[in-house]
Amino acid sequence: MTQEILVLGATGKTGRRVVRTLESLGAKVRSASRATGFDWNDPTTWKPFVHGVNAAYVIAPEDPAMAAPFVELAESSGVQRLVLLSGRGLDETPEQFFQGMQAAEKAVRASTLSWTILRANNFNQNFSEDVWHPEIRAGRLSLPVDDTPEPFVDVQDVAEVAALALTTDDHHGQTYTLTGPEAITFTAALAKISTASGLPAELVRLTREEYRNLLLSQGVPEQVAAELNEMFDGMRHGRLATPTDDVSRLLGRPATSFDTYVATAQF
Numbered sequence: 001m002t003q004e005i006l007v008l009g010a011t012g013k014t015g016r017r018v019v020r021t022l023e024s025l026g027a028k029v030r031s032a033s034r035a036t037g038f039d040w041n042d043p044t045t046w047k048p049f050v051h052g053v054n055a056a057y058v059i060a061p062e063d064p065a066m067a068a069p070f071v072e073l074a075e076s077s078g079v080q081r082l083v084l085l086s087g088r089g090l091d092e093t094p095e096q097f098f099q100g101m102q103a104a105e106k107a108v109r110a111s112t113l114s115w116t117i118l119r120a121n122n123f124n125q126n127f128s129e130d131v132w133h134p135e136i137r138a139g140r141l142s143l144p145v146d147d148t149p150e151p152f153v154d155v156q157d158v159a160e161v162a163a164l165a166l167t168t169d170d171h172h173g174q175t176y177t178l179t180g181p182e183a184i185t186f187t188a189a190l191a192k193i194s195t196a197s198g199l200p201a202e203l204v205r206l207t208r209e210e211y212r213n214l215l216l217s218q219g220v221p222e223q224v225a226a227e228l229n230e231m232f233d234g235m236r237h238g239r240l241a242t243p244t245d246d247v248s249r250l251l252g253r254p255a256t257s258f259d260t261y262v263a264t265a266q267f
Contacts, residue, residue, distance in 0.1 A: 003054035004028045017159035018057050055081035055166045064103035071107040081114040083165045088119045089239045097227045114172040116165040121153045121179045124261040142204040144211040144232045149183035151243040154256035176246045181255040183241050197267040
């Protein structure tokens with residue numbers, strides 16, 4: 001592969017794995033992150049990263065106003081293919097929530113480029129890398145959940161599907177829903193983590209209001225707290241509960257199970 005592939009969020013949870021996976025395939029990767037000078041809020045920083053690449057892995061900006069200009073720059077710069085990471089259930093989410101992701105999907109779909117959208121469930125790695133990990137280390141996890149199961153998806157599976165869509169044809173106009181092979185409850189997930197790690201991990205079930213107040217006390221902005229409550233509402237209503245076969249169908253192997261993840265994760 002002689003042409004470069006741009007990876008946004010290259011130091012992030014999915015981005016760094018996309019970089020490693022692409023490099024293992026022999027691709028030349030251009031990594032973009034704040035550490036390398038890419039700033040979603042400063043469009044003057046985009047061009048050096050976009051110019052001359054053939055394809056790009058895109059993480060949606062927080063500011064929805066930035067999505068369309070970035071896609072337009074990609075079009076005018078000769079980029080041929082975009083792969084966008086999105087969230088499962090976005091099509092059932094009111095437009096006032098996750099506006100950056102909503103705008104990114106719209107901009108990508110409206111472009112003249114070859115595009116693929118990856119709508120992923122919550123990641124396995126949320127339990128062991130930031131997000132829920134600090135609480136789990138303290139012996140609990142406080143969330144507004146019930147016994148509705150979730151088919152948590154492994155981030156490496158997401159990265160491998162992204163790399164496939166970035167480097168091969170036949171994915172134009174496709175929206176893939178990426179999940180793990182089975183749905184499990186948060187109670188079951190924490191029990192598996194406790195067994196594997198030796199750490200006690202209790203699930204504390206919060207109401208919407210309790211969760212909002214917890215997030216605000218941690219300095220989370222009101223809009224983000226509202227978005228997270230909207231996501232958990234969808235989870236409790238079962239919108240994210242059914243596994244799909246997209247990962248196994250695309251990669252030609254079973255999706256990574258939660259048990260396999262737990263056996264190798266560092267808690």
